[in-house]
Amino acid sequence: MKKAKLITIMGVLPFLALGACATKGDKNVSAPIVASNEAQPIEMPAPPPAPITNANVDASASTSMDYAAGSNKGFEETASRSRLSIIDIGDRVYFETDSYILTAKAREILAKQANFIMARPNSKVLIAGNCDERGTREYNIALGARRANSARDYLVSLGVNSSQISTVSYGKERPLDARPSTDGWAVNRNAHTKIQ
Amino acid sequence: MKTLKFLILSILGLIFCFTEANAQLVVNVTEGQKKLMPIAIADFGGPKGADIASVVRSDLDRSGLFNVQDPKSFISKNYNVNLTPKFADWRAINTEALVIGEGAQSKNILKVEFRLWDIYGESQTLGLEFSSTDENWRRIAHKIADAIYKRLTGNTGMFDSRVVYVSESGPKTNRVKRLALMDQDGANPSYLTDGSEMILNPRFNATGQQIVYSALTDNGIRLWVFDIETGRKEAITGVGNMVFAPRFSPDGQSIVFSSESNGNIDIWAKNLKNGGLQKLTSDASIDTSPAFSADQKQIVFTSDRSGSPQIYKMNSDGSNAKRISFGQGQYSTPVWANTGDLVAFTKQINGQFQIGIMKSDGSGEKILTSAYLVEGPSFSPNGRAIIFEKEDSPGSQPALWTIDIDGSNLRKLTNNSYSSDPTWSPMLE
Numbered sequence: 286m287k288k289a290k291l292i293t294i295m296g297v298l299p300f301l302a303l304g305a306c307a308t309k310g311d312k313n314v315s316a317p318i319v320a321s322n323e324a325q326p327i328e329m330p331a332p333p334p335a336p337i338t339n340a341n342v343d344a345s346a347s348t349s350m351d352y353a354a355g356s357n358k359g360f361e362e363t364a365s366r367s368r369l370s371i372i373d374i375g376d377r378v379y380f381e382t383d384s385y386i387l388t389a390k391a392r393e394i395l396a397k398q399a400n401f402i403m404a405r406p407n408s409k410v411l412i413a414g415n416c417d418e419r420g421t422r423e424y425n426i427a428l429g430a431r432r433a434n435s436a437r438d439y440l441v442s443l444g445v446n447s448s449q450i451s452t453v454s455y456g457k458e459r460p461l462d463a464r465p466s467t468d469g470w471a472v473n474r475n476a477h478t479k480i481q
Numbered sequence: 482m483k484t485l486k487f488l489i490l491s492i493l494g495l496i497f498c499f500t501e502a503n504a505q506l507v508v509n510v511t512e513g514q515k516k517l518m519p520i521a522i523a524d525f526g527g528p529k530g531a532d533i534a535s536v537v538r539s540d541l542d543r544s545g546l547f548n549v550q551d552p553k554s555f556i557s558k559n560y561n562v563n564l565t566p567k568f569a570d571w572r573a574i575n576t577e578a579l580v581i582g583e584g585a586q587s588k589n590i591l592k593v594e595f596r597l598w599d600i601y602g603e604s605q606t607l608g609l610e611f612s613s614t615d616e617n618w619r620r621i622a623h624k625i626a627d628a629i630y631k632r633l634t635g636n637t638g639m640f641d642s643r644v645v646y647v648s649e650s651g652p653k654t655n656r657v658k659r660l661a662l663m664d665q666d667g668a669n670p671s672y673l674t675d676g677s678e679m680i681l682n683p684r685f686n687a688t689g690q691q692i693v694y695s696a697l698t699d700n701g702i703r704l705w706v707f708d709i710e711t712g713r714k715e716a717i718t719g720v721g722n723m724v725f726a727p728r729f730s731p732d733g734q735s736i737v738f739s740s741e742s743n744g745n746i747d748i749w750a751k752n753l754k755n756g757g758l759q760k761l762t763s764d765a766s767i768d769t770s771p772a773f774s775a776d777q778k779q780i781v782f783t784s785d786r787s788g789s790p791q792i793y794k795m796n797s798d799g800s801n802a803k804r805i806s807f808g809q810g811q812y813s814t815p816v817w818a819n820t821g822d823l824v825a826f827t828k829q830i831n832g833q834f835q836i837g838i839m840k841s842d843g844s845g846e847k848i849l850t851s852a853y854l855v856e857g858p859s860f861s862p863n864g865r866a867i868i869f870e871k872e873d874s875p876g877s878q879p880a881l882w883t884i885d886i887d888g889s890n891l892r893k894l895t896n897n898s899y900s901s902d903p904t905w906s907p908m909l910e
Contacts, residue, residue, distance in 0.1 A: 453700050
């Protein structure tokens with residue numbers, strides 16, 4: 286009985302990645318480190334669970350996944366939010382600090398998104414712009430709007446019907462990554478494409 | 482919430498006047514010459530007497546201008562408001578000013594009188610009586626503190642005022658942000674929204690009775706005006722748009738804000754009487770965080786038209802915009818003091834955030850404080866202090882802090898929860 290429970294925990298751990306760190310008391314569970322190592326090599330775009338994808342922005346590719354304790358909760362939520370097939374081709378593009386200019390990598394992902402959306406002419410798409418916490422609240426709402434529109438404009442330039450797309454900015458209000466570090470900020474500077 | 486009337490019932494007559502030409506009991510508030518005035522505040526007599534005295538002590542202490550004496554050090558136990566104090570007993574503990582007061586209650590009306598004594602001049606400096614319903618005892622105390630502050634500093638007070646802010650809860654990646662209101666000392670917090678929308682940048686109108694704020698949902702940000710007295714809220718803009726960074730005009734007739742269209746963010750004004758809209762900027766860059774001057778003739782705002790966020794000033798019809806911030810770093814969230822030609826702002830430089838002030842022509846920049854994150858300054862009603870949001874270090878939680886405009890007296894506001902986005906109200910009626 287006890288053993289069975291332990292196995293279950295071990296099985297779940299790699300997916301929860303960090304939540305597992307909180308598992309206490311059982312000395313046999315060395316899972317947090319295992320989870321981290323497994324998480325790292327996954328290439329972007331990655332299949333769900335989304336949290337692992339999030340860490341694989343260029344800027345953070347070389348980082349270990351040593352998230353601060355307690356920073357994991359949002360990831361579970363993200364995973365459930367992201368059960369969309371656009372995830373498979375990459376639903377987020379990332380930006381440099383205080384920039385809304387699309388990188389080459391971002392254009393590559395958006396090109397795939399464009400094909401995906403054009404194959405679904407009846408779908409509605411919401412693009413949300415997000416910012417890291419290193420800006421003031423109001424300015425970041427504006428910057429996030431610019432990021433969402435950069436992504437939208439590029440999709441439209443590739444042939445997506447503009448009436449399918451709406452944009453929004455969450456500024457720095459809905460960070461994906463709680464780490465207060467350059468890696469965490471890099472994850473949070475993005476435009477997220479969501480099929481509604 | 483009901484507005485309650487306060488009455489200054491009478492100016493208490495002088496009991497005695499020993500000397501004719503006393504040295505003036507005055508606190509010097511000039512920058513660099515601050516000398517804390519020792520003041521003793523005895524527990525008041527009557528209902529809530531000790532509580533009222535405690536609020537007065539705490540207000541005056543937080544002003545950073547007084548050395549509030551510990552009641553345990555008092556020699557004299559003569560706290561009768563109608564008797565002249567034994568000045569020698571108060572001189573013996575080196576206090577220069579003494580406050581003695583007494584309340585009386587009839588039905589639900591609480592009447593509190595107090596006298597401010599000049600210990601070295603051996604004379605009464607101020608005597609007043611305030612009256613309100615008893616549940617308002619904290620406001621009576623704040624009014625007493627304001628009266629003492631005004632008498633001793635020559636400046637209007639700031640204690641009978643409130644702070645509107647955003648109360649945060651939950652993990653950073655899934656925050657709940659509610660509109661909240663509390664007294665300026667952190668007492669009486671109340672929550673005005675339920676958390677289903679994420680509340681950003683709440684601001685008072687000039688009477689302190691209405692709050693404009695923006696509410697973020699999955700597909701947009703819209704403006705609401707909340708009326709404190711009635712508890713009603715009214716949508717100012719529609720669903721699905723991106724409208725944010727609102728502020729009332731000083732006359733309360735209009736709201737300025739930022740609105741996004743195809744990735745361009747411009748500043749608009751909406752007339753609340755007739756619904757008329759006026760576009761104030763049409764630059765292709767980000768224009769946001771507009772704030773009026775007290776005379777309503779000008780607006781300061783943030784724009785990145787030069788390539789990075791900087792502060793600009795324009796006429797309130799949008800004409801004649803010019804940049805006023807020229808220092809190193811990025812500038813944003815400017816706000817004009819009601820009391821003079823002073824603009825407070827957030828600055829980012831070398832990976833740190835700062836709160837600073839400067840004149841509206843950009844001269845005289847002074848940085849007051851710096852941290853991992855400080856943002857969104859708002860002036861106290863008398864212009865002597867600024868409240869702002871602060872996160873001490875990476876990963877720490879947001880809290881509200883105050884600082885004097887000379888850079889002294891940095892204090893964390895007592896508050897149990899994560900708090901951000903504060904705006905200080907005008908003085909209450």
